[in-house]
Amino acid sequence: MIDYTKWDEYYDGGFADEEPINNFNEEYDERSELEKLEYGGQKTNVTAKQIMQETGTTAISEKFLYRNGVVIILLDYSKGIFDKWKNGRILHCLGDRTYTTQQNTNGLSIIDRTLFNADSIDKIIVRAFWKDETKKYRLVNGLLVLSKEKPYTIEENGKYRWVFPLSLMSKYNFQMPEKYSYFLDIKSVKEAALINADKEDGVRLTTLNKLARFSSSKNDIHYKRTPQKKIKYTSVQEKIERSSKIAENALILADFKCEINNDHFTFIRKNQNVPYTEAHHLVPLAYSDLFNYSLDVEENIISLCSTCHNQIHYGKDSESLIKKLYANRKELLKEAGIVLSEQELLEMYNNS
Structure with missing residues (x-):
């Protein structure tokens, strides 16, 4: 029945x-x-x-x-x-x-x-x-x-x-x-999950700045363009280290330029002879449970200058930046099995 x-x-x-x-x-x-x-x-x-x-x-x-x-x-x-x-x-x-x-x-x-x-x-x-x-x-x-x-x-x-x-x-x-078009229950993600994800993002950024070697050539890495299964990690440390490597790849693929505007000012990293940009998950990892596939993939990671990164998180006029990034990454996200509308993405940022 x-x-x-x-x-x-x-x-x-x-x-x-x-x-x-x-x-x-x-x-x-x-x-x-x-x-x-x-x-x-x-x-x-x-x-x-x-x-x-x-x-x-x-x-x-x-x-x-x-x-x-x-x-x-x-x-x-x-x-x-x-x-x-x-x-x-x-x-x-x-x-x-x-x-x-x-x-x-x-x-x-x-x-x-x-x-x-x-x-x-x-x-x-x-x-x-x-x-x-x-x-x-x-x-x-x-x-x-x-x-x-x-x-x-x-x-x-x-x-x-x-x-x-x-x-x-x-x-x-x-x-x-x-x-x-909507199909994600954004409001079902609890505040505690958002807070924990923010803390992990901070640790990821610190780890990337400390340990990144950027030894790979752009010719050696690429967008996988296919959905990736979620990985069960044995420890938080393993999770952060693996995530940092994926973030490295994303920055290399972006030529260490800000994806809001390639001409945005940045500086050279202290320990690496490459411009400093920060890796940002366009679809926040806090919403991983709403998707069948991993959000921690190069297709979902954006290279941003420090100013744009902070503006997206804390700025009054962040919506236009998010819309631009969504438009640029929409097809790549789909290929990675990350399907959502612009409105749903904006709601995630407003929900944070």
């Missing part, structure tokens, strides 16, 4: 105990080119008004938005479950209006009439957004079309409402603009 409250589990790839759609192409043989069901994008945290603006739809009711050929269903589970998923794959969507005669298809509302034709993938597009206890909607993963199971009616206070079984057809193929 599916627990319908576990929407994140459904969204992120389906329920593990459910059988896959073995008859997928049998049911939709004319659409065999469609990709398998698979999570492939960020969740969204968006209001109905924003959905309307971005999709060019019009409000028909509290539940439906409509544009010619497009129906968007707003599933508000905070008010109770009015629609249900069958086997985690088929949405039994309650229609728009009630009718006096059972099975009556005359005089259907524009929404119900459109959903009757939702098996025409070239003409009808059905999207669904859901929310539960949150105030904003998340996009359901994929395109919905009319299921092989036919629409049916249910009785409701002496009248009849259509129910439309809609199948989840394709891989994620619609994405709200990134400004609405």
Whole structure:
């Protein structure tokens, strides 16, 4: 039995105990080119008004938005479950209006009439957004079309409402603009973890300044461009020493220049004949538990002059610096399996 409250589990790839759609192409043989069901994008945290603006739809009711050929269903589970998923794959969507005669298809509302034709993938597009206890909607993963199971009616206070079984057809193929994209629970990171991470950052910087030899050539190191597993260290000292080596690599890759502005003034290190810059984890290590892969990688480490480094941590106008660094590193971060939106990154710094 599916627990319908576990929407994140459904969204992120389906329920593990459910059988896959073995008859997928049998049911939709004319659409065999469609990709398998698979999570492939960020969740969204968006209001109905924003959905309307971005999709060019019009409000028909509290539940439906409509544009010619497009129906968007707003599933508000905070008010109770009015629609249900069958086997985690088929949405039994309650229609728009009630009718006096059972099975009556005359005089259907524009929404119900459109959903009757939702098996025409070239003409009808059905999207669904859901929310539960949150105030904003998340996009359901994929395109919905009319299921092989036919629409049916249910009785409701002496009248009849259509129910439309809609199948989840394709891989994620619609994405709200990134400004609405969220999936990290920033607030779940406790203050104690942030304080401990700040202390470790200080120790890392001191260790790097003391022990760094910068003996490697830039030709010998490179961005790995692939997600790295998190490492379990046997001691704090081992953790800091290994982290310092990764930081060394990042500074070498940046040619010991400030990545906010290569022309920013710096000086020569006391024990090494290279310019002094400081290594900064763009996505702070305090948030490591929110990611599946290591944050302590060269792709996530920025070379900064002392002034910019301090401004990011303590300055009033740090937001513009963080935005610039995010824009420059966004693709590298993705390759390292570190996926987050600009807004989430800014929230991490505001949360510190």
